[in-house]
Amino acid sequence: MALALTFSTGKAQLDDLIRELQLQHLRGGGARLISAHQANLEAVDDIDRLFSEIRQAHGKRPDVLVANAGYAKVIPNIADIPLEEFDRAMAVNLRATFLLVKLALPAMVEQGWGRIVFVSSIAAEGGGINGCHYAASKAGMNGMMRNLATKLGRHGITVNSLAPAMIGATGLIPDESILKGTPGDVVNIPVGRLGTPQECANVIEMICTTGYLTGQNILLTGGLK
């Protein structure tokens, strides 16, 4: 397996992750080749350059696309959401996802196999702690996912989304203290704790290894609605 990972501003965190993955490989698992690529997904040119770099580093385009990068500045009330924040959420979460799929698809269609996974959010279903700008961008991703799934199945390509909520140890939710008094407060989560990035990865792995699953948005919320 080979991995092409992206970052926008968090090079240090990505370097840490790559070191961890390289250690895993030395112990007999994990990815053989890992490349890192800087890209601001708000910039169309950066997305084009990203695909050229991936082709150079790996000699091919990706078989599996996980559109995980997301912009989620928390502004709960519409009255406080400036137009620029609405536009940025749409550009990073929805427009970039559209462009990533467009660039990844030709190679997947040609080889008759591909996996596309969008990282959406409980916000797309009306839940979560953020405002309607973020919810609209994630709901747009779900609509795009369902449309693409019906069109791409015959090419051996599945398209699904993961909709997490209250995942700790992330930029959005470093720990549970920032959720106190919000709808995402741990006291409101039926399983009584935050989710983990590893649990998100578990679901993405299941999606990628289950070719009969397509057009689905899988909620990973600890029972939170």
Ligand SMILES: NC(=O)c1ccc[n+]([C@@H]2O[C@H](COP(=O)([O-])OP(=O)(O)OC[C@H]3O[C@@H](n4cnc5c(N)ncnc54)[C@H](OP(=O)(O)O)[C@@H]3O)[C@@H](O)[C@H]2O)c1
């Ligand atoms: N944490 C949760 O509870 C939760 C819940 C629902 C959905 N999600 C979704 O999960 C995904 C991952 O978020 P996270 O929770 O892991 O938060 P995070 O740690 O803040 O990760 C966000 C990621 O998006 C990247 N990103 C942001 N703006 C970007 C841009 N303009 N261009 C390229 N990359 C950009 C960031 O890159 P840099 O760090 O390099 O800048 C970072 O890797 C997002 O799509 C988010 O909406 C998370």
